[in-house]
Amino acid sequence: MYKKKECVAMLLAGGQGSRLYTLTEKNAKPAVPFGGKYRIIDFTLSNCINSGIDTVGVLTQYQPLVLNEYIGNGQPWDLDRNHGGVTVLPPYQGNKTADWYKGTANAIYQNINFISRYDPDYVLVLSGDHIYKMDYSLMLDYHKAKGADATIAVIDVPIEEASRFGIMNTEEDGKIYEFEEKPPKPKSTKASMGIYIFTKDKLFDYLRADEADEKSSKDFGKNIIPTMLAAGEKMYAYPFAGYWKDVGTLSSLWEANMDLLGKEPIFDLSDRSWRIFSRNDAQAPQYIGPDASVVNVIITEGCEIYGIVENSILFGGVKIARGACVRDSILMSGVTVGAGATVEYTIVDSDTRLGAGCSIGERREKGGDVTVIGSELTIDGGMKIEAGAQINAAALAALKK
Amino acid sequence: MSVAGILFTGLHRGSFTDIMERTVATLPFLCRYRMIDFALSNMVNADITNVNVITKDDYHSLIEHIGSGKDWDLARRSGGLTMLPPYLNTNTASGLQSSPRLSELKNVYPSLSFKEDHVVLCDCDTVCSIDLNEIVNDHIAHDADITVAVKNQFVTPEQSRNTIIFDADENGRIFDTSINPSNESGYRNVSINIMVIKTDYLMAIIDDSIAHGYGSFSRDVIAKRADRRNFRIYQYDGAISTIADFNDYYNVSMRMLADRDLRNAVFNVKNRPVYTRVRNSVPTKYHAGCAVHNSLIADGCTIEGRVENSILFRGVKVGRGTVVKNSILFQDTLTGENVELNCVVTDRGVVIRDGRKLSGHESLPFYIGKGKMI
Numbered sequence: 191m192y193k194k195k196e197c198v199a200m201l202l203a204g205g206q207g208s209r210l211y212t213l214t215e216k217n218a219k220p221a222v223p224f225g226g227k228y229r230i231i232d233f234t235l236s237n238c239i240n241s242g243i244d245t246v247g248v249l250t251q252y253q254p255l256v257l258n259e260y261i262g263n264g265q266p267w268d269l270d271r272n273h274g275g276v277t278v279l280p281p282y283q284g285n286k287t288a289d290w291y292k293g294t295a296n297a298i299y300q301n302i303n304f305i306s307r308y309d310p311d312y313v314l315v316l317s318g319d320h321i322y323k324m325d326y327s328l329m330l331d332y333h334k335a336k337g338a339d340a341t342i343a344v345i346d347v348p349i350e351e352a353s354r355f356g357i358m359n360t361e362e363d364g365k366i367y368e369f370e371e372k373p374p375k376p377k378s379t380k381a382s383m384g385i386y387i388f389t390k391d392k393l394f395d396y397l398r399a400d401e402a403d404e405k406s407s408k409d410f411g412k413n414i415i416p417t418m419l420a421a422g423e424k425m426y427a428y429p430f431a432g433y434w435k436d437v438g439t440l441s442s443l444w445e446a447n448m449d450l451l452g453k454e455p456i457f458d459l460s461d462r463s464w465r466i467f468s469r470n471d472a473q474a475p476q477y478i479g480p481d482a483s484v485v486n487v488i489i490t491e492g493c494e495i496y497g498i499v500e501n502s503i504l505f506g507g508v509k510i511a512r513g514a515c516v517r518d519s520i521l522m523s524g525v526t527v528g529a530g531a532t533v534e535y536t537i538v539d540s541d542t543r544l545g546a547g548c549s550i551g552e553r554r555e556k557g558g559d560v561t562v563i564g565s566e567l568t569i570d571g572g573m574k575i576e577a578g579a580q581i582n583a584a585a586l587a588a589l590k591k
Numbered sequence: 592m593s594v595a596g597i598l599f600t601g602l603h604r605g606s607f608t609d610i611m612e613r614t615v616a617t618l619p620f621l622c623r624y625r626m627i628d629f630a631l632s633n634m635v636n637a638d639i640t641n642v643n644v645i646t647k648d649d650y651h652s653l654i655e656h657i658g659s660g661k662d663w664d665l666a667r668r669s670g671g672l673t674m675l676p677p678y679l680n681t682n683t684a685s686g687l688q689s690s691p692r693l694s695e696l697k698n699v700y701p702s703l704s705f706k707e708d709h710v711v712l713c714d715c716d717t718v719c720s721i722d723l724n725e726i727v728n729d730h731i732a733h734d735a736d737i738t739v740a741v742k743n744q745f746v747t748p749e750q751s752r753n754t755i756i757f758d759a760d761e762n763g764r765i766f767d768t769s770i771n772p773s774n775e776s777g778y779r780n781v782s783i784n785i786m787v788i789k790t791d792y793l794m795a796i797i798d799d800s801i802a803h804g805y806g807s808f809s810r811d812v813i814a815k816r817a818d819r820r821n822f823r824i825y826q827y828d829g830a831i832s833t834i835a836d837f838n839d840y841y842n843v844s845m846r847m848l849a850d851r852d853l854r855n856a857v858f859n860v861k862n863r864p865v866y867t868r869v870r871n872s873v874p875t876k877y878h879a880g881c882a883v884h885n886s887l888i889a890d891g892c893t894i895e896g897r898v899e900n901s902i903l904f905r906g907v908k909v910g911r912g913t914v915v916k917n918s919i920l921f922q923d924t925l926t927g928e929n930v931e932l933n934c935v936v937t938d939r940g941v942v943i944r945d946g947r948k949l950s951g952h953e954s955l956p957f958y959i960g961k962g963k964m965i
Contacts, residue, residue: 225874226873226874227873227874227890265661266869266871451876452878453878453879453895459873459874460873460891460893465871466873467871468871470869470871471864472864472865472866472867473858473864474854474858474859474865475621475622475623475887475888475889475902476875476887476888476889476890477851477854477886477887477888478883478884478885478886478888478898479884479885480884480885481884482883482884483882484877484881484883485877485878485879485880485881486877486878486879487876487877488874488875488876488877489874489875489877489888490874490875490890491623491889491890503874504874
């Protein structure tokens with residue numbers, strides 16, 4: 191027995207996020223840690239529950255182990271429900287075909303049965319790789335008020351950056367008359383956020399037609415949206431104002447983390463009216479040692495700090511020894527920094543050990559790229575890692591030779 | 592081997608009960624815990640998943656804290672966490688007065704039933720990470736009726752008044768029991784308020800105590816029947832801190848802060864995490880201009896001032912120019928700018944406005960009650 195839901199959310203979480211390099215080697219992009227105790231997907235899942243959407247399908251494909259384990263039964267987000275809740279939807283073997291998800295549209299197409307169980311009027315399509323707080327229920331109200339077939343959330347971007355996005359050209363009332371993917375000469379600054387609401391029946395019609403089209407690349411941005419537009423469906427752009435960041439590159443991931451710092455941060459997580467939920471470990475409180483210095487830092491449970499930390503984000507269980515100095519960096523859970531080590535402008539992935547006296551990266555002011563150290567590595571004492579280096583197990587082995 | 596657990600949350604009504612209006616079980620401890628978390632986590636970490644929590648009066652904050660038990664992984668279809676508030680009828684006349692364990696068991700007798708062979712009984716007045724299975728295994732290996740866990744420690748006559756001391760022969764069999772003695776001193780086997788009992792024997796004791804009006808395990812059972820029954824001690828030699836009054840509370844907290852090894856012996860034992868209620872606090876922010884030294888800090892705090900030798904619970908704000916020393920600030924304590932605190936314990940939601948200076952002394956910390964504004 192399934193209860194009817196007005197709106198079902200489908201969260202595309204299968205992307206590899208290849209521009210995050212070693213951070214997504216063993217991990218899907220939505221599961222990449224963020225902001226001291228979160229993972230990227232927490233923002234979308236929390237937005238769903240805060241918007242009153244309690245039925246979420248999470249489509250996984252690339253390196254799903256961590257993500258599956260993390261989502262579990264959905265309890266941290268209050269999505270462990272008798273009716274609805276969160277359901278992880280990996281590709282599956284059907285009685286005629288067994289297919290990987292070939293594109294975003296195909297991923298939803300393969301799960302039409304899942305959506306149909308809840309008999310929703312609307313389907314919200316989301317991607318799990320942005321940092322933002324958004325009330326989807328307002329967008330749904332907008333969709334209903336406009337009597338739209340599809341509504342696409344857009345955000346104003348600077349005109350000089352507009353050619354990096356999918357741009358919606360709209361009439362005054364928000365009706366979309368043209369969609370341009372990465373236009374060289376953008377006519378508007380309304381960039382698609384990759385958030386769509388469809389009236390269910392229309393969506394299913396276009397998904398089925400797209401599936402039958404062998405030339406289609408089965409993608410919402412490339413196929414479904416342009417086809418619907420060409421067919422004259424009612425499509426509206428929903429303007430969103432607020433913080434929204436694609437953390438698809440190392441520099442944007444670093445920046446988005448740093449946006450949390452400061453007394454009046456660019457992006458505020460402490461807003462009690464829109465909480466971001468995450469799965470919590472049972473760790474001891476954080477301890478700041480007698481000679482430690484922590485300035486403009488975010489620190490999480492389980493950390494033990496004896497050294498100097500500035501302008502940084504520390505995840506749970508990070509240990510920083512006496513005399514070590516960490517600046518402009520992101521240290522993910524369980525990272526240890528040995529005595530006297532310096533870490534500058536670096537992202538260090540989980541459970542990596544940085545030996546005593548090692549030197550990682552270079553001061554950010556020198557203008558180099560962010561340095562990245564992969565997970566579960568051991569950097570020997572005294573070792574030097576050049577600024578901008580991307581160290582995974584193979585690169586480290588080569589360096590040690 | 593199958594083991595059930597019983598937790599007593601209404602005992603040990605020490606001076607913190609008068610000062611802080613809290614039972615020891617719900618006393619907030621070390622940034623994010625409540626005292627009951629240690630006993631509950633010890634049970635869960637020993638795979639004891641049928642846990643019965645016996646409450647007294649004033650158990651609303653306990654129920655709020657524990658909820659369904661899911662944060663301890665005790666929200667189970669079978670077994671899991673059961674709350675047992677007092678059940679009153681003519682057999683349970685002891686009513687709502689403070690009473691020993693056996694009386695509390697009599698109060699809930701109609702609700703007790705175990706399919707497990709043994710029951711671990713535990714109070715909530717100690718901070719420790721203890722492997723309960725070792726006590727249970729020792730109990731089974733010696734075919735004991737009751738095994739009480741003790742720690743051999745030095746007591747002064749003054750301290751001994753708050754203790755129960757067991758004397759055992761070289762094989763560990765109890766031959767004498769001293770309850771709240773005033774003349775004991777030296778190294779003695781002091782009860783740490785954890786015991787293991789055969790289930791059948793436990794039920795028989797409760798039955799018998801209803802008929803005879805008994806109320807105390809130590810006085811009416813262990814002291815009286817030691818010659819006929821196999822009552823044993825289990826020597827625990829790990830770290831344990833008992834909190835009996837408000838000064839203990841302050842001193843034990845400060846010792847946990849000062850002694851890293853002691854902290855690790857409770858919080859960093861492999862496979863034995865300490866669980867507590869998940870609050871989804873944001874991480875803590877240390878702003879430019881802050882200075883924090885030798886302090887334990889929970890998530891969700893915002894620190895702009897100076898914090899030394901202090902313990903901050905979740906959601907505490909330390910304003911600009913403020914100095915907090917040797918103090919314990921409970922959840923959501925807000926301090927304004929240029930505040931000075933020394934040896935102060937603020938309860939939940941206390942607000943200290945700009946420029947206020949408050950000080951207690953290490954031997955007499957100054958306590959500020961829930962929600963007070965100064």
